[in-house]
Amino acid sequence: MSSIPSRDDSSTAALGGLSANQGRDSRVRIIQLKWVALQDAAEAVRALAGLEARHLPDEIRDFPEFIQSAGGWWLDHAARAVGDLAAVMEQGLAALLSARTKGANASIAALALWREFEAATAAIVLLAPPPADTTDRPAGDIDNIEAA
Structure with missing residues (x-):
């Protein structure tokens, strides 16, 4: 019998003694730290490529917050x-x-490498779910949803 918990085990033991929320918070923090480090590395690559510094678009800069609020499979x-x-x-x-x-x-x-980074970043940002639709629609009215 293995002492290593399986990935399918959702118990606290599988998370190294952390509760599910603590484990999720840790994963989000790791994503945030890696994301910042990736953006810094990208600027170094841009400099090596002879490109000017760039202004980071909000959807890229704020990606960790978007994905944190999404949770789940995202x-x-x-x-x-x-x-x-x-x-x-x-x-x-x-x-x-x-x-x-x-x-x-x-x-x-x-x-x-910069072009690969840019393409990968664009794909990763697309993992964030679309913002909630805040338009007023009657509940259950499928015709209004399709027309919108």
Whole structure:
């Protein structure tokens, strides 16, 4: 019998002694920290590519808050996607810096990594659910929903 809890075990033991809410809060905090680190790494890649600094759009800057309020499967997918992108950026930035220390021009490689980062970030941001529709509609009136 394994002492490692399975991923399907939703008990407190599977969360390392944390309650479900504490475990969720920890995951959200990890996403927030990784997201900030990713944006900082992206700026370093932009600089290596010779691109100017950018203004971060609200939907990118505020993504951790959007996904936190969504919870559920959105949070699960976001955690995986942010972790995957962090791994790519860590390895990519390390390779770029290594090339630079050896005197190589890494600007083309940096531009390619930047484009990959930009595409991945756009896909991750799409994981956030759409904002709640606040228009007034009669409950259960499907014709109004389809026409809207």
